[in-house]
Amino acid sequence: MADHQADATVYHWWVSDGEHASIKVIQQYIEARGMHWQDRAIAGSGTARFGDVLKAAVEAGEPPMASQVIGYDIHYWASRGELVNLDDIAREQEWDEVVPYGIQTLSKYEGHWYAAPINTHSTNWLWLNGDLFRRLGGVAPDTWEDLLSMLEEARKLDIVPLAIGHEAWEHTLLFEAVAAGAGGAEFYRRAFLELDPTALDENLLLAIFQRMSQLREYLDEDFSRITWNQATRLILSGEALLQVQGSWVDGEFSYYGYIPGQDYACFRFPDTQGMFLFNSDQYMLFEQGPGDEEARREFVSTLMDVDLQRDVNVSSGAAPARVDVPGDAFNPCGRQAISDMRSTNMRRTLMGSIAMGNANPPEVKNAIYQVVSDHLYGRIDDEEAVHRLREALMNHSAGR
Ligand code: GAL
Numbered sequence: 001m002a003d004h005q006a007d008a009t010v011y012h013w014w015v016s017d018g019e020h021a022s023i024k025v026i027q028q029y030i031e032a033r034g035m036h037w038q039d040r041a042i043a044g045s046g047t048a049r050f051g052d053v054l055k056a057a058v059e060a061g062e063p064p065m066a067s068q069v070i071g072y073d074i075h076y077w078a079s080r081g082e083l084v085n086l087d088d089i090a091r092e093q094e095w096d097e098v099v100p101y102g103i104q105t106l107s108k109y110e111g112h113w114y115a116a117p118i119n120t121h122s123t124n125w126l127w128l129n130g131d132l133f134r135r136l137g138g139v140a141p142d143t144w145e146d147l148l149s150m151l152e153e154a155r156k157l158d159i160v161p162l163a164i165g166h167e168a169w170e171h172t173l174l175f176e177a178v179a180a181g182a183g184g185a186e187f188y189r190r191a192f193l194e195l196d197p198t199a200l201d202e203n204l205l206l207a208i209f210q211r212m213s214q215l216r217e218y219l220d221e222d223f224s225r226i227t228w229n230q231a232t233r234l235i236l237s238g239e240a241l242l243q244v245q246g247s248w249v250d251g252e253f254s255y256y257g258y259i260p261g262q263d264y265a266c267f268r269f270p271d272t273q274g275m276f277l278f279n280s281d282q283y284m285l286f287e288q289g290p291g292d293e294e295a296r297r298e299f300v301s302t303l304m305d306v307d308l309q310r311d312v313n314v315s316s317g318a319a320p321a322r323v324d325v326p327g328d329a330f331n332p333c334g335r336q337a338i339s340d341m342r343s344t345n346m347r348r349t350l351m352g353s354i355a356m357g358n359a360n361p362p363e364v365k366n367a368i369y370q371v372v373s374d375h376l377y378g379r380i381d382d383e384e385a386v387h388r389l390r391e392a393l394m395n396h397s398a399g400r
Contacts, residue, residue: 127235
């Protein structure tokens, strides 16, 4: 325990109801170690706006002690030489042994640990309203065709079949599930993680955008006005059948006291059952931020503590970032997430989410956002989307 009231200043973007409950769990653990918690919440799940605020603080010479960060944004900050190297504590706590390999490639930069992962969210999920699911037969949609016929039946009930919010990262999250389902794990890895131009088969890309066009027919006309968690509330209220979103949706359901298997159901997106498209929330510490070495060690080791990773993720809906956290305290969706995380880690099908910046660098992610969102809003047709996506991915692979 730190024997002084060190200030732990923390930036994060956990602002929805469920997220707010989860950040409180972290706060309690940090305070129990004798540190003084001071946080700043800045909405911005797609990370662009959040990143701007953080950059401004760093440039003004006032970085926080620690900040939430995801995916390749870690490499951006590490490459600027502004982050605290966490190798010592990683060695002591054996992070190499317990953190899934796919996550380590993001936490580490040039072989050194610069971020501490607190969870393993995954994006390829369907979240369904329990009553509506039962009214529609109560059978999990296993394949793409099953999903389409379920959406069609939902439309007949005069509800929104598929709820989604307005931001490009949400559209890309839907896209990545469709792409992984249509193309399979090897395609997903080669096309989006390795940026291998030979993986970009035009017919397959066309089929993916055609599927996205099919889904567009089932969206709420008002989707351009709502956020992801407002879409979740449409599921809760029974105004919509389902949502394709990350496991943070489970954190919202839990916060409101809803019970999986009864009030709602969670299933892997059809044809992606053996895959885990991950988004790991991590914390990086700034060299120029407040806090001495002891406070930093205390802060980071607390984040990697097995008990904290259990409690924060029972609340957040994610699997922990450690493979050794017992699953008993989790609800059935959380237990499935943990077992999927462990098994896909062994098979190399635990792959970064494009939407959440865990698959490729920010400039590639942003180019994909543009194409996918323009297409979902109907501003460009399927062929144009294929053309623009190939261009975006090929330009970036050429620049590597
Ligand atoms: C992500 C974050 C998740 C979840 C989501 C929705 O960027 O990593 O933990 O909070 O945004 O806000």
